[in-house]
Ligand SMILES: *Cc1c(COP(=O)(O)O)cnc(C)c1O
């Protein structure tokens with residue numbers, strides 16, 4: 665008898681996995697055994713900012729549980745349509761800080777590149793859901809404006825690839841960028857801000873690792889995970905591979921009501937991160953963007969949570985509570 669052919673998930677092409685991502689809220693509800701007529705869910709919200717969630721991420725959600733912390737991050741809800749005072753469409757001043765196509769220079773010695781608008785997942789609380797990407801993506805001119813900016817600013821010694829999510833770009837495009845960056849002697853570090861390793865670990869494939877390992881700059885990879893349930897063995901495997909090729913691994917999380925706003929959830933997140941050799945970096949207070957008010961945890965509660973965390977964890981596993989304030993010279997700390 666011939667063995668049934670099975671395809672190991674590690675070999676699934678990431679582009680294929682991305683195409684297969686769930687975009688229909690009703691399909692997501694069916695997969696999770698939830699009532700598709702439930703009034704909490706909003707198709708209008710998903711028209712404003714599309715649902716996108718990779719199947720592997722859905723598999724980490726609990727069945728028939730509306731309060732699942734992973735589901736809450738991706739499900740378009742009626743709550744997003746509330747017009748709340750002080751929640752704007754450019755909460756962090758990015759439009760003003762854009763110096764050249766896709767180049768944000770707000771803080772000393774480091775620039776952040778909006779490399780692409782695309783992400784592997786659409787997080788409902790995202791501070792970039794209203795960003796005018798079409799005019800502002802650095803990949804658009806093959807990085808010419810990025811290089812011009814760096815040449816005019818020799819004090820910049822660190823480049824942060826952000827977005828969107830930089831790993832949404834093809835590895836060939838990323839290589840074209842880093843090849844150019846490496847000709848600038850002023851640069852010491854390359855930083856990636858990415859959620860791909862968490863939500864679609866198939867992205868960390870042989871081609872990507874080959875590129876990543878070839879980069880001579882010091883490499884810092886800041887992943888984005890908000891809950892311990894996101895971090896399974898497949899995620900750990902990808903992170904270990906990045907680390908083996910020289911990455912320092914950090915995590916940024918967003919403090920989100922109903923997702924991780926408890927001492928237990930934050931403690932479990934830190935423990936799960938360090939189990940994969942990832943240090944917690946920032947715990948961001950929510951940026952006040954329209955459509956995200958139902959996620960907000962107020963600052964005093966954030967400060968109290970982090971204070972309490974200190975009683976349960978070694979200092980290196982306590983994230984810094986950070987807020988982004990338009991016009992400030994750095995993140996500000998609670
Ligand atoms: C958050 C951010 C950075 C990185 O700040 P660090 O404190 O170095 O992590 C850099 N540039 C911009 C525009 C940012 O928003």
Ligand code: SF4
Pocket residue numbers: 782783784785786787790791792827828829859888
């Ligand atoms: S992955 Fe990051 S940039 Fe993309 S939607 Fe989520 S929070 Fe926003």
